[in-house]
Amino acid sequence: MFHDLHPCRHPDLPARLRDETERATAVVLERVLEEIPLYRTLDPVQLADVRETVRIGYEATLELWAAGRLAAPEQLPPFRDNGATRAAEGRPLPLVLRAYRVSGLGIYDYVVDHPEVRLDPEEERNFARLTMAFVDQLSNEVTLGYVETTGQLANQQGRARREFLEDLLAGRLLGAAEVDERASTLGLVLPRSPRLIVAAPRLGDGSGLVDHARIALRELDRSHQADDDTPFRLQLITRGQLVLIDQAADPAHVRRALDAAGLTGVVLTVENLVDLAGAYQQARHVHEYLRTAVVSAGTVVAGDEASLLAVLAKARGDALTKPATSAILGDLLTPAHAVLLETLDAYFLTGNSVSAAHRLGVHAQTMRYRLKRIREITGRDPGLGWDRFLLETALRLSDRPDRVT
Known part of the structure; x- marks a missing residue:
């Protein structure tokens, strides 16, 4: 789309305009602050950084206009670095890209509206196309730097948060002040x-x-x-x-x-x-x-x-538990009676013999027979309060290999 750019037809014009870099930078920066109110809240260091970016952009635009081309790959890393810096600052990417667009339009207007500049329609169109293409080039670099840094920051933040939780779980943080300090550094x-x-x-x-x-x-x-x-x-x-x-x-x-x-x-x-x-x-x-x-x-x-x-x-895990559970459940804990133990499990989980039979997929008569065998083996009735308490407690404390899921 922008292959037909040509050098400025007034060879001395870009150089003369470059002598006005400081004034042009101030004018364009004022426009950025006017159109993007959030930038007015930047601290002095950040504002100076924005000013420097505008200055570099202005001078680069004039240089490219004089040559009739876009930026070479070796000229772009500083702008990718700028995107990385904005990501580290936490400045939203759409806001950063808008600042570049406003700056590009400000540079264009500063040049074409300059009282000592007279551009014919074709040259003005050439300058407009170059400015637009350069802003597009820079926006792409800024986005790449921003996204790359955001991913790195997210990985670092995620790793730091995991380490914070690991330290909390292991009890490696000694007091509330240390916990609060670690949380603060993570923005928590x-x-x-x-x-x-x-x-x-x-x-x-x-x-x-x-x-x-x-x-x-x-x-x-x-x-x-x-x-x-x-x-x-x-x-x-x-x-x-x-x-x-x-x-x-x-x-x-x-x-x-x-x-x-x-x-x-x-x-x-x-x-x-x-x-x-x-x-x-x-x-x-x-x-x-x-x-x-x-x-x-x-x-x-x-x-x-x-x-x-x-x-x-x-x-x-208590040493007294195994003898106690074995005494109450008796032979139900042997492999020969694994089905009866499963039946008891299902009976306690469901609360009644009908639901337990349905859970196990057996006939109600089969269920009744199994409960009878449980009573005979343990001497306790799982349907009676105290016996149920003892049997279920022993069952939950027992260390048996096969369990209903």
Whole structure:
């Protein structure tokens, strides 16, 4: 489109206009500030940087006009660097590109409206085409530098946030002041009572944790949008679990998000991020217990539920637990009675024999026979209050290889 550019027909004109660089820069800069009000809020150092960019652009435009060509590749890196600088400053790319367009138009108007410049229509058109093409060239370079730096900054920021969460989970931060300082350097405003979420796919689900996590995060974002809230979040995938520190307006949102993603999870409110390490250990152990003990398929537990399960999870590893559970369940723990143990599991999960039979895909009569055998072997009736409590507690604390999922 711009291959037919030609050198200025007045060889001395670009050089004469270059002698007015300082005045032209001031005029064009004033136009930028007038048309882009946000630039008026820049600090003196930033404003001086913009002025220098305008000055370089003005001189380069005159040089190219004299030569009748666009910028050579070796002339473009400074403008790509300019895009990188603007990205690092956090200045929006559309605003930066608009400043370049306004500057280009300002340079064009300064030249063609100059009282000592008389351009015929063809030369004026040539200068307009060159200015437009040069601005397009610079915009492309600025965009490349901006996008490249933005990606690098995002990667660095993401890495720094992951390291921050890892340190919190490991208890490597010694006090509130250190936590606040690290958060401040990452641009994070810590919520008063964030929620710790530890989640993983349901037992037996062979799909990847990353895919489940992506769905959960998307659903959590939707809940924040519904609350017109900006989410605070730190996230990490470790030890086969998704770990989140999330500011959720409603615990029910977390439950729905994890359920939609096919995850089991433990949700704890953390009053002080300094104490996150202890809460994380509790949540992780409860979650492992939740999945293997099959309290309820796809369960998300929070608050007091998690605290109670923490007690059970701890008791499961106690030296006294195995003898106690073996005494109550007896021969049900032997491989020969694995079907009866599965039946007991289903009975406790569903709450009655009819639903348990449906869950296992067996006839009601078969279910009744199996419950009878359980009573004969253990001497306890799973339908009676105290016996049910003992049998289910022993079942949840037992260390058996095959579990209903």
